[in-house]
Amino acid sequence: MSKFKQLYKPLLDSAQWLAPEETVIEGTEFGHWLLELDSLSRRFERHCQAFTVSLEEQTQLSRECLTGDERALIGDVDCLLRKVVLKGDGVPWVYARTLIPLTTLTGQEQDLAQLGEMPLGFRVFTDRSARRDALVVANVGSEDRPVWARRSRLWLNDKPLLVAELFLQEAPIYKESLSWK
Numbered sequence: 001m002s003k004f005k006q007l008y009k010p011l012l013d014s015a016q017w018l019a020p021e022e023t024v025i026e027g028t029e030f031g032h033w034l035l036e037l038d039s040l041s042r043r044f045e046r047h048c049q050a051f052t053v054s055l056e057e058q059t060q061l062s063r064e065c066l067t068g069d070e071r072a073l074i075g076d077v078d079c080l081l082r083k084v085v086l087k088g089d090g091v092p093w094v095y096a097r098t099l100i101p102l103t104t105l106t107g108q109e110q111d112l113a114q115l116g117e118m119p120l121g122f123r124v125f126t127d128r129s130a131r132r133d134a135l136v137v138a139n140v141g142s143e144d145r146p147v148w149a150r151r152s153r154l155w156l157n158d159k160p161l162l163v164a165e166l167f168l169q170e171a172p173i174y175k176e177s178l179s180w181k
């Protein structure tokens with residue numbers, strides 16, 4: 001089992017999601033990252049020479065495996081599960097887990113199943129219909145050493161997908177000297 005699966009999946013699974021206004025993130029530097037409504041990949045690109053995605057796993061997930069929360073957000077449907085690690089200059093920055101309902105993988109959106117190592121954000125945010133909502137955040141670390149995660153729903157042509165992201169220790173969001181841009 002890969003390190004990512006072993007360490008990061010349980011962290012994301014344990015997240016107690018909160019609305020941003022219920023947390024301390026607003027007005028902070030890292031808050032600007034967590035609240036990004038546009039593409040996170042595009043923003044990361046501005047903080048490294050080479051932004052890459054490594055595809056850890058892509059499998060089909062039966063609707064019975066969804067949590068109640070997930071069902072409420074994307075429907076009671078079978079999904080494609082995509083797990084990736086986003087890297088800046090080879091350093092792991094984010095572990096991301098995306099649920100793409102099979103009902104979303106229709107028409108123009110069929111290509112979402114074939115992204116491979118192309119960042120999902122590059123595909124989604126070039127589409128004019130793209131939008132993000134239902135954004136929640138969680139600190140899965142401690143108060144002294146926060147490890148931030150967020151979950152949000154993306155819409156493409158009114159079809160949903162659900163992305164959960166865990167911001168790893170080396171991610172630029174923790175670097176105070178870097179202003180958000």
Ligand SMILES: C=C(O[C@@H]1C=C(C(=O)O)C=C[C@H]1O)C(=O)O
Binds near residue numbers: 163
């Ligand atoms: C959703 C975005 O895409 C990023 C890329 C992902 C992928 O390739 O699977 C997953 C989550 C995101 O952090 C984004 O850039 O905002």
